[in-house]
Amino acid sequence: MPNPEPAIRLEHISRHYTMGDAVIRAVDDVSFEVPSGEFLALLGSSGSGKSTLLNLIAGLDLPTSGSVVVHGQDLSKVSSLELARYRRQTVGMVFQSFNLLPRMTLEENVELPLRLAEVDRSDRAARVREALERVGLDKRVGHRPSELSGGEQQRAAIARALVNRPKLLLADEPTGNLDSATGESILTLLREIQKNPGMTIVMVTHERPLAERFADRLAVMGDGKLLSNGAPR
Amino acid sequence: MKPRDLGDLALRNLREAVLRNSLTTLGVAVGVASLVAMLSLGVGLQQLAAKRLSQSGLFDSVFVTSRMNLRGMGRNATPSPADKPPRLLDEDARQEISRLPNVVEVYPQVRFFSEVRYDGKPFATMVAGMPESSKSSGSFDGMQGSFFSGPAAYETILQSEFAKELNPQTSTLIGKELVLRYAERQSIPPNPADSSAAASSSSSSSSESLPGGFSVVPKEMRLRIIGVVDTEPAAGFGGYGNGRLLIPLQVAMILHAAQINDLRDIVRGTSSAPTFASLTVRAKGPAYVEALEASIKDMGFGAFSLLDASKSLRIFFSVFDLLLGIFGSLALAVATLGIINTLVMAILERRREIGILKALGAADGDVKQLFFVEAGVMGLLGGILGAFLGWLIGRALTFGTNVYLHRQNLPGVDISSVPWWLVLGAITFAIIVSLAAGLYPASRAARLNPVEALRYE
Numbered sequence: 295m296p297n298p299e300p301a302i303r304l305e306h307i308s309r310h311y312t313m314g315d316a317v318i319r320a321v322d323d324v325s326f327e328v329p330s331g332e333f334l335a336l337l338g339s340s341g342s343g344k345s346t347l348l349n350l351i352a353g354l355d356l357p358t359s360g361s362v363v364v365h366g367q368d369l370s371k372v373s374s375l376e377l378a379r380y381r382r383q384t385v386g387m388v389f390q391s392f393n394l395l396p397r398m399t400l401e402e403n404v405e406l407p408l409r410l411a412e413v414d415r416s417d418r419a420a421r422v423r424e425a426l427e428r429v430g431l432d433k434r435v436g437h438r439p440s441e442l443s444g445g446e447q448q449r450a451a452i453a454r455a456l457v458n459r460p461k462l463l464l465a466d467e468p469t470g471n472l473d474s475a476t477g478e479s480i481l482t483l484l485r486e487i488q489k490n491p492g493m494t495i496v497m498v499t500h501e502r503p504l505a506e507r508f509a510d511r512l513a514v515m516g517d518g519k520l521l522s523n524g525a526p527r
Numbered sequence: 528m529k530p531r532d533l534g535d536l537a538l539r540n541l542r543e544a545v546l547r548n549s550l551t552t553l554g555v556a557v558g559v560a561s562l563v564a565m566l567s568l569g570v571g572l573q574q575l576a577a578k579r580l581s582q583s584g585l586f587d588s589v590f591v592t593s594r595m596n597l598r599g600m601g602r603n604a605t606p607s608p609a610d611k612p613p614r615l616l617d618e619d620a621r622q623e624i625s626r627l628p629n630v631v632e633v634y635p636q637v638r639f640f641s642e643v644r645y646d647g648k649p650f651a652t653m654v655a656g657m658p659e660s661s662k663s664s665g666s667f668d669g670m671q672g673s674f675f676s677g678p679a680a681y682e683t684i685l686q687s688e689f690a691k692e693l694n695p696q697t698s699t700l701i702g703k704e705l706v707l708r709y710a711e712r713q714s715i716p717p718n719p720a721d722s723s724a725a726a727s728s729s730s731s732s733s734s735e736s737l738p739g740g741f742s743v744v745p746k747e748m749r750l751r752i753i754g755v756v757d758t759e760p761a762a763g764f765g766g767y768g769n770g771r772l773l774i775p776l777q778v779a780m781i782l783h784a785a786q787i788n789d790l791r792d793i794v795r796g797t798s799s800a801p802t803f804a805s806l807t808v809r810a811k812g813p814a815y816v817e818a819l820e821a822s823i824k825d826m827g828f829g830a831f832s833l834l835d836a837s838k839s840l841r842i843f844f845s846v847f848d849l850l851l852g853i854f855g856s857l858a859l860a861v862a863t864l865g866i867i868n869t870l871v872m873a874i875l876e877r878r879r880e881i882g883i884l885k886a887l888g889a890a891d892g893d894v895k896q897l898f899f900v901e902a903g904v905m906g907l908l909g910g911i912l913g914a915f916l917g918w919l920i921g922r923a924l925t926f927g928t929n930v931y932l933h934r935q936n937l938p939g940v941d942i943s944s945v946p947w948w949l950v951l952g953a954i955t956f957a958i959i960v961s962l963a964a965g966l967y968p969a970s971r972a973a974r975l976n977p978v979e980a981l982r983y984e
Contacts, residue, residue, distance in 0.1 A: 354886060354977045375890050382888025393883045393981070397543055409532040410888045454887070 299366055301462060301494040302328040302351060307360030308518075309346050320346040322518035323360070328511075330365075330461075333488045333495045335509035337502055343518040344498045345466055351496060352385055352464050353377045365461060382411050386455030390467035392447040394439040394454070400426065401435040404454045411458055425453040429483060445476035452483060463487065465497040469504065477501070481508040528893045537900035544873065548905060551862075551869040555909025556916055558859030559957045563917020563949060565855035568924065569848040571943040576840065586813045586837045589820045590636075591624065591806040592616065592829040614827040616803045624808055627822050629815040634658045635803040638770055639784040644706040644747075645693045652689055654707065655770020656779025660809070661760055669938060672701040672754030678777045683707075684754040689771035697755045704749050707772070710785040711746040743785050750774065757938075813837055859957070862909070863964040866902055870968035873901070874975075881972055882980025891973040898969035899962060906961025910954035917953065918945045 309321040321343045328334050336344040349355040350362050353369050362369040364384060369377065381387075394403045404422045413421065426432045429449035439447050448468060455463060465484065469477030485508050488495050499505050505512055506526040514522045528536075541548045577586075593616040614620060625633040637656035642649050661667070662674045667684070675682050683705070690697040693705070759769060786804050810819050816832045823830040874881070881894055921943030929939035 349978050352886070354981075375892070378885070378888055378890035378893075381886065387886050389886075389981070393879070393886070395880060395883065397539070406884075407887045409536075410528055410884070410893065412529050412532075458888075 298330065300327040301330040301332070301365060302496070303361075303363040304347075304351075305361045305363070307347075307350060307357045307362060309343075309350060309355065310358045319518045321350065321357070324515075324518075324520045325360075326513060326520060326523050328494060328496060330492055330494055331488070333485065333508065333510045334497070335505035335512050336496060336498045336515060337500065337505055337512055338515035338521075339500065342515040344515045346518075347515065348464055348466050348496060348498050351462075352387055353380050382407065383458060384461055386458065386460040386463045388448070388451050388455050388463065388465040388468045390470035392439065392444075392451045392471070394447055394450055396439050399436050399438055400431060400442070400450050403439070403450060404457050407454060407458045413458075421457055422453075425457040426450075428456065428487075429453045443476075444472050445479060448472060448476075448480050449483065452480070452487070456487065461492055461494065463493065463495045465495065467498055467500070469499065469501060477504065484508065528889070528896065533893075533896055533900050537897055537904055540873070540877070540897070541901055541904060544869075544876075547869055547872070551865045552905045552909045552912070554862040554865040555859070555905060555957055555961060556912035558856075558862035558960075559910050559913020559953050560916035560920060561858040562852065562855035562956070563914050563945060563953045564920035564924070564943070565851040566848060566949055566953075567917060567921035567943040567945045569844065569851045570946060570949060571921070571925070571941060573844040573848070574944050575940055575942065576844070586833055587810050587816060588832065589808040589810065589816060589823060590831045591808055591823055592804070592831070593802065594827065594829045616806060616828065620826075620828065621803070621806055623826065624806065624823060624828075627808075627819060629811045629819060631809040631811055632658065632660055633806055633808050634776060635780070636805040636807055637776060637779040637784070637786070638804075639709055639779075639782075639786050641772070641784075642708040643693075643772060644708065645703075650689070650692055652771045653769060654709070654772045654774060654779065654784070656776035657684075657760060657770075657773045658776045664760070666758050666760035667754070667756055670754050670756040671698055672752075674754065675775045676753070678775050679781075680775055681748065681750055681778060682753045682775070683750040684756055684773040685752060686759060686769070686771040686773070687755050687757045690755045700752045700755060703752050705752060706747050707750055708745060708747045709782060710743045712741045712783050712785040712789055713744050714741050741785075741789065746782070748782070859960055863960055866905060866961055866964035867968060869905075870898055870902060870965055871971070873898075874968055874972045877972075878975065878980050878983040881975050882977045882983065885975070885977035886981060894975075895969040895973040898972050899965050902961045902965025902969070903958055906958040907954065909961070910957030913957060914945070914950045914953045918950075921945055 304327070305325050307321060307324050308319065311318040311320060324343075324347065336347060338344045346355065350357055350369075351364065353362075353364075357370055360370075364380070367380065367384075369380065372380065394400075395406070398406070401422055404425055405418055408418045408421060422435075423432060426435060429452050431446060431449050431453060434442065434446065434450075439450070442450065448471075452463075452468075463484070468480055468484070472480060481504055484495055484497065487493060497505070497509065502512075509526060511524065512522070512526050513520060593614065621633050621635070624630065635656075639654055640651070641654045642651055644650075657675075659675075659678050667674055670684070672684070674684070685693070685697075685700065687697055690700055694700050756773075760773065808819065808823065810816050813834070816834050820830045820832050820834070884894060925941055925943050928942050932939055
């Protein structure tokens with residue numbers, strides 16, 4: 295029986311930058327697959343290329359060579375308009391610094407991807423409420439980000455990432471700005487979200503113990519290359 | 528993104544930096560105000576000039592003469608094949624012309640030389656008959672006294688220059704009487720003896736009998752002065768001279784005063800029926816004058832209008848408006864730089880936000896449209912405020928000018944005018960200019976690399 299189509303397939307992917315005469319190989323000939331429904335942790339020290347790799351999967355950046363295929367769609371071959379649609383409909387992103395818009399309330403922040411996806415106004419309120427209930431913030435809809443704790447802001451960011459019902463959740467150091475207890479609660483939440491059928495999660499982190507506890511598989515990066523790729527011990 | 532969401536986000540962004548955006552909008556408003564004020568002056572002065580000229584009745588009128596008047600007066604006496612045969616300008620012709628489309632009225636030019644006696648002194652002047660319709664032409668607006676009490680009233684309105692000759696204190700003339708001395712034309716029936724003598728001594732034309740002539744008898748009548756007018760409601764044209772003593776046309780006609788064409792008619796022996804020296808045909812507006820003039824020429828009459836002069840006036844004011852518009856636009860050009868500056872600053876400040884929007888799925892076009900809408904809103908608000916400020920400046924200039932004119936004992940004028948098309952045009956122009964100013968910042972924002980933008984602190 296053939297293997298089902300993986301959620302993510304990276305084929306000899308490289309991302310090089312030039313700075314003057316020097317070529318920086320942020321990602322250098324990396325290939326691996328992430329099956330649908332898996333929780334993958336990308337580990338590595340600073341400058342190892344893990345965030346660059348995540349940006350390539352998110353369609354925020356394009357590889358110098360190789361291909362990124364997500365749910366059968368080769369991101370290196372689509373137009374910028376299709377790439378924007380991919381980010382809107384297929385991917386949800388969570389950042390280390392939350393990246394909520396400070397002048398908007400929680401409700402408005404979570405509604406933003408629905409506006410970009412041109413979802414009908416009549417459907418939006420229910421979708422926002424559903425996303426906020428899922429992360430336990432349904433009582434804080436009218437608050438601005440500055441009125442929330444770090445953990446709550448990250449939950450709100452997760453709600454915003456989920457509101458368009460993506461198949462892929464990409465998290466870049468989601469616990470980096472949180473204390474260990476809060477970080478653990480966020481990872482618990484991500485693990486619950488992963489239980490949704492077909493939801494694939496790729497998380498960049500440098501906290502190996504947490505990754506080992508929550509992820510299905512660990513991919514370790516170093517100097518732009520994939521050093522190891524396997525299940526946690 | 529849907530237009531409503533785009534508008535919501537743009538307004539929210541504008542509210543965020545309310546002081547800076549207000550100042551930029553004010554800059555646009557000042558630019559639009561200067562443009563509107565300049566053009567309102569151009570339009571106002573044009574309207575003022577056009578009003579003064581239309582009060583003279585010259586621009587919506589065609590002056591009709593018999594083509595016979597011109598034969599043998601240095602013109603080619605041989606008619607071209609296309610020419611209709613010359614016709615007499617008589618009552619039949621008048622009726623026929625009055626039935627042409629877009630004709631308001633047709634009345635004869637009755638002008639004759641006279642001697643006026645006032646306070647025992649003689650004054651020579653030209654008398655003109657004024658139709659009843661001239662009352663509403665605007666020519667008599669602001670006159671001292673009043674218009675004729677009736678179409679057959681034995682009353683006169685004096686042109687102010689002539690009135691000053693009678694008495695420098697023109698207002699004291701009103702209610703006084705003057706004596707008008709003129710030459711009355713009295714018809715003489717044909718003399719059979721003259722006809723037979725002509726027949727025996729002449730050749731081929733002997734079969735035509737000569738019509739009767741007329742004698743000229745001095746007459747005088749008394750007229751009551753009821754008004755003095757500054758304008759020239761009976762301005763001269765075609766060599767007939769300015770009418771400076773105005774009387775009702777009906778009165779002028781029943782006087783049977785000898786006119787310039789009488790001697791010509793009697794020599795030519797064209798007809799025994801009275802003819803008119805010329806007719807004035809008033810069209811519904813200056814736009815109909817050209818076609819009307821052509822129709823009248825087709826009928827076999829000489830026709831003349833001041834259409835070309837009117838066109839020259841319009842060309843002059845178009846160039847004048849263009850120059851004023853260019854000067855007025857300079858301030859708007861400066862305001863454009865303000866918009867560019869504000870939006871470029873906004874890109875720097877909102878770099879991270881642009882990155883977030885792109886990460887959430889905003890296309891380059893969404894980001895571009897957002898900045899475009901922000902520029903457009905500043906243009907719209909600046910345009911509305913600017914049009915109002917421009918109107919205020921125009922009113923202030925009119926007020927200041929009128930204060931100055933009143934000090935010089937001159938009547939006030941309205942030198943600025945802000946018609947609705949100027950308001951709409953200025954607002955539209957402000958929006959277009961603002962959008963053009965937003966072009967560079969918007970495309971710069973759209974091109975931002977989302978990864979770099981997200982890293983920006």
